[in-house]
Amino acid sequence: MRPATTSLPLGVVIRRTPGVTRWAAWHWRAVGVLPGAGPADWTxxxxxxxAVEYHAATLPLELWRTDTEAYLTGLSAKVPSIGVVMRETPGREHPMEVTLVTASPYEAQDYLDSGEELVELVPMPEGLVALIRDFINEHHEEEVFVKRRRDRKRVDLVEDGKGDSRIRQTADVFRAPRKAKANIQ
Incomplete structure (x- = not known):
């Protein structure tokens, strides 16, 4: 039986450059990944x-067989990329914490939508592209599109006997309750 997931340690390289405004002293940006990297803590x-480049962290890149469609979309881009998700941690020595690396552009988009994390796209090295392509070739199953059909039930028929007993005609819906009360008695 084939394993449902594959994991590879991926080091993240972050570059710190001087800020261009007086409000930001430094600008932090993910610029590269290192497949198979060992543990690191802002080396x-x-x-x-x-400008300084740090090996900020090493995180597992997990590939799931249920996400092969997303990986195909990522590899079909002009520049296949890895999404690096970072979160600001003010008051610490290094103000960015690398929280996730992903090969799925859909997952990276989900983190962008929240607005709480910074997501950088970093070009994939050729070896990583080959690994992901092999994973897709082994696990991808094309889903057949099935068009949904409408029910044949008629919705324009009169529903006699259903609803509120106080409503006898369409005009009763728009009458004030005290006038409708007189009609019931």
């Missing part, structure tokens, strides 16, 4: 002037 990788 400095490279420094060019004021």
């Amino acid at each position: 400095e990788m490279r420094r060019e002037g004021d």
Whole structure:
């Protein structure tokens, strides 16, 4: 039996550059992923002037066989990308926490919709594209589209005897209750 999921550790590279406004001292952005990376906690990788790149975290990239349609959509983009979900953590040494990496553009969109997280799309390395493509080839099952048919029940027929007993004619619906009360007695 084939496993339902595959997991691969994926390191996330984040670049810190000086902010362009006086309200933001630094600008943080995910710029790369490292397939098969070991554990990391904001390890400095490279420094060019004021710009610094960190190996911020290593998280598992989980591929589920039920999400192969989403992975196909992601691979068919001009630049296949990994979604990196980050959350601001003010008051800490590093103001960004990497919470998730995903190959599903649908899941990345869901996190964008909440507005609480920052989602960056990072280009996939070729080896990762090949791994995801192999996973899709092994697990993808095309769903057959079935058009829904309407019921043949007639809705324009009169429903005699149903409803409120005080309503005898259409005009009774719009009458004030005290006038309708006189009609019932």
